Amino acid sequence: MKNLKIITLALLLLLSTCATVFAETVVFNWKTLKFHKPSCQWAHRCTVNCTKVDKKEAIRHGGVPCKVCGG
Numbered sequence: 001m002k003n004l005k006i007i008t009l010a011l012l013l014l015l016s017t018c019a020t021v022f023a024e025t026v027v028f029n030w031k032t033l034k035f036h037k038p039s040c041q042w043a044h045r046c047t048v049n050c051t052k053v054d055k056k057e058a059i060r061h062g063g064v065p066c067k068v069c070g071g
């Protein structure tokens with residue numbers, strides 16, 4: 001039974017590692033509700049209304065992908 005606990009812990013660790021890898025950070029403009037890839041020229045120009053958030057979080061707040069970089 002002790003082994004089962006270790007396997008469960010290892011699986012949980014693996015899952016959380018995967019989630020970190022797949023989580024995509026975008027630059028989200030809270031005023032226009034558009035999000036950009038951090039490398040996008042518009043992301044660099046947006047300094048006042050933008051913050052870096054998880055892509056899922058941006059979508060959850062009604063964000064739409066930028067037409068230039070595709071989010």
Ligand SMILES: [Zn+2]
Binds near residue numbers: 037
């Ligand atoms: Zn963009």
